[in-house]
Amino acid sequence: MRVRVLYFASFRDAAGRPEEDRELPPGTRVLDLWEILSREIPAFTRFPTMPPAAVNRLYQPGHVPLEDGDEVAYLPPVAGG
Amino acid sequence: MYLTDRPIDLAAFFGAPRPSDGAVCLFVGVVRNESEGRETVAIEYQAYEAMAESELAHVVASVSQEWPGASVRITHRLGRLSVGEPSVAILVTAPHRDTAFAACRLAIEWLKEYVPIWKREIRPDGSGEWVESTRA
Numbered sequence: 001m002r003v004r005v006l007y008f009a010s011f012r013d014a015a016g017r018p019e020e021d022r023e024l025p026p027g028t029r030v031l032d033l034w035e036i037l038s039r040e041i042p043a044f045t046r047f048p049t050m051p052p053a054a055v056n057r058l059y060q061p062g063h064v065p066l067e068d069g070d071e072v073a074y075l076p077p078v079a080g081g
Numbered sequence: 082m083y084l085t086d087r088p089i090d091l092a093a094f095f096g097a098p099r100p101s102d103g104a105v106c107l108f109v110g111v112v113r114n115e116s117e118g119r120e121t122v123a124i125e126y127q128a129y130e131a132m133a134e135s136e137l138a139h140v141v142a143s144v145s146q147e148w149p150g151a152s153v154r155i156t157h158r159l160g161r162l163s164v165g166e167p168s169v170a171i172l173v174t175a176p177h178r179d180t181a182f183a184a185c186r187l188a189i190e191w192l193k194e195y196v197p198i199w200k201r202e203i204r205p206d207g208s209g210e211w212v213e214s215t216r217a
Contacts, residue, residue, distance in 0.1 A: 008129055009199035010211040054197070057132035073129055073197075079212040080126075080133075080157060080198030081110045081169050081189060 001026055001068035005037070010076045014043035024066065030055060031062030034074055044074075051075055083137035084130060086160050089167040094156060102152070102174040106181035108189055110169040112162045116212070121202045125209065126159045126168060129197040133157075136196045144173075144188045151175045151184035157198060168200075 003022050007015040015037075024033065030053045038044040050062050054073045066072065091109065098105055112124050141153045154172045162168055171188045175181040201209040 006129065008197065009127055009201070010213065013211075054129070054132055057129075057135055059195075073132070075129070075197050076199065076211070077213040078193070078195070078197055079200045080128075080196045081193045 001028075001066070003033070003066050003068070003070045003072050005033070006071065006073040008073065008075065011044070011074060014041050028066050029062060030060055030064050030066065030072070033066065033072060034062070037074070051077070083134055083155050084128060084157055084159055086158075089156055089158055089170050091167065091170060094154070094170050094172060096154075096172070098174045099152065101176055103176050104174065104178040104181035106173045106175075106178070106185040108169075108171040108185050109167050110189070112164050112166050112168055114164045116202050119202075120205050121164065122205050123161055123163050123203040124168065125161045125201040125203065126157075127199050127201070128157075128159055130159075132197050137192070140188055140191045140196065143191065144184050147187060148175070148180050148184035150177075151180050153184060153188055155188060155192065157192075157196075159198075161203075 034050045152174045157169045173185040
């Protein structure tokens, strides 16, 4: 299956791209994808646990399985206002 | 639409209260010239726009539920803002001031907690730094 990963703020700087498509095995969970990305992007390991994640623009916990076509974003600490 | 790339027009945002309103509480966040002792000349705001729109709608709905009688409006600026420019405005009208103050406070706190918006403080030398702590 294929999902789209979005990067914002410091995560975008660390990843060096605003978004990308990822081919993943079926059953990959939100947390699993975070761990995959953390291995590739060293700056992500400064977070001891997975940051808040959104699937299709809704906050979701790590155990949620991803599905083909999902839009996934891991969110660095927000700072609106 | 809660997000805007254009300067926030506070007079237009203020609008007209409802006949049943007796209190209007307006909170405006503006760009400050320093952050923990370091000079700031501008702030760049970035958002996960589609999600920020839905989360802001969620904040408005939740605050309205928490404080019945309150009417809540929010606008948040994106892009590069100079010192003194409004970055966010929250307007709450209600029959009485207790509700207006409380609902306005709740709205800005929930916005800061949940809405996917980020800011990068720009220093006088042109370098920038993403704000990633609760002091935001």
